[in-house]
Amino acid sequence: MAAKTILLAILSLGTVTQAGLVSRQTASGTGPYPAAYTTDAGLAGQTIYMPAIMTADVKLPIIVWGVGGCSDSGTNTAEFHQELASYGFMVIVNNAPTARTQTQATSLITAADWAQKVAGGGKYSNVDKSRIAVGGWSCGGLQAYTVSSDPRWATIGIFSSGQLDASQSVPVASKIAKPIFYFLGGNGDPAQAPGTRDYGNLPKTTPAWIGTNNKGHGHSGPTGTFTAPAIKIAAVRWAQWLLQGNATAGTFFTNNAQATAAGWTGISSQSLDKITVVPL
Numbered sequence: 001m002a003a004k005t006i007l008l009a010i011l012s013l014g015t016v017t018q019a020g021l022v023s024r025q026t027a028s029g030t031g032p033y034p035a036a037y038t039t040d041a042g043l044a045g046q047t048i049y050m051p052a053i054m055t056a057d058v059k060l061p062i063i064v065w066g067v068g069g070c071s072d073s074g075t076n077t078a079e080f081h082q083e084l085a086s087y088g089f090m091v092i093v094n095n096a097p098t099a100r101t102q103t104q105a106t107s108l109i110t111a112a113d114w115a116q117k118v119a120g121g122g123k124y125s126n127v128d129k130s131r132i133a134v135g136g137w138s139c140g141g142l143q144a145y146t147v148s149s150d151p152r153w154a155t156i157g158i159f160s161s162g163q164l165d166a167s168q169s170v171p172v173a174s175k176i177a178k179p180i181f182y183f184l185g186g187n188g189d190p191a192q193a194p195g196t197r198d199y200g201n202l203p204k205t206t207p208a209w210i211g212t213n214n215k216g217h218g219h220s221g222p223t224g225t226f227t228a229p230a231i232k233i234a235a236v237r238w239a240q241w242l243l244q245g246n247a248t249a250g251t252f253f254t255n256n257a258q259a260t261a262a263g264w265t266g267i268s269s270q271s272l273d274k275i276t277v278v279p280l
């Protein structure tokens with residue numbers, strides 16, 4: 001009894017709720033820090049997913065995300081973002097929680113600028129501005145491509161996306177130097193061929209991975225909200241490796257066994273041995 005009381009006291013000492021960070025939903029996700037979304041007047045029109053509770057020593061890399069259709073709401077794929085954030089990330093989604101307005105690629109830059117400005121202070125004291133990635137789903141993936149030359153990105157994530165206009169594949173893909181990962185949906189995914197074509201047009205020196213998930217993914221997942229288990233685990237491993245420097249998570253990509261077990265096929269990669277990320 002006494003020991004349990006002491007343990008509880010220690011646990012509560014090490015736990016900080018994010019003072020002032022008002023979660024707008026029940027925290028969830030299978031990671032160590034169940035996450036929920038919030039908003040900030042300093043970043044109008046975007047939705048911010050973060051762990052609801054974490055210890056003061058946790059560092060949160062930043063992921064800025066372009067929504068599907070360049071118009072989905074910031075909560076349309078909430079489950080996916082909560083899952084990612086629960087592993088220790090700040091995920092900023094480039095539309096307001098319930099808006100269905102047209103988004104612009106520049107909003108990804110606005111999000112990165114804002115996150116780096118607030119990182120380390122007040123309710124964002126856990127946020128680590130030195131680690132930042134860009135990603136997006138479908139039309140949002142095209143927005144990630146549009147801003148891909150920003151030198152801040154540690155990596156680029158292309159989720160069921162690719163240049164639909166074949167003439168744009170070489171001009172866009174041949175300029176990518178940062179590690180880039182393609183998560184495609186196979187049958188029923190109109191991005192399957194364009195994404196594969198882009199991968200083939202990358203410089204051979206660019207670290208890259210491509211996989212196709214045929215287990216209920218398609219373009220948008222079984223419920224149209226991008227929630228297939230395979231996409232969630234792959235996205236988490238991508239962020240753990242490239243942003244947290246978790247080399248164990250990297251084996252998901254360097255050794256096909258885990259990805260294959262998760263339902264990924266058509267796996268190919270290049271220059272992954274060039275990826276070295278100092279653990280957080």
Ligand SMILES: *[C@@H]1O[C@H](CO)[C@@H](O)[C@H](O)[C@H]1NC(C)=O
Binds near residue numbers: 237240248249250
């Ligand atoms: C690194 O990633 C693996 C999953 O591949 C996970 O089991 C492990 O807990 C992670 N380590 C840390 C320190 O987060």
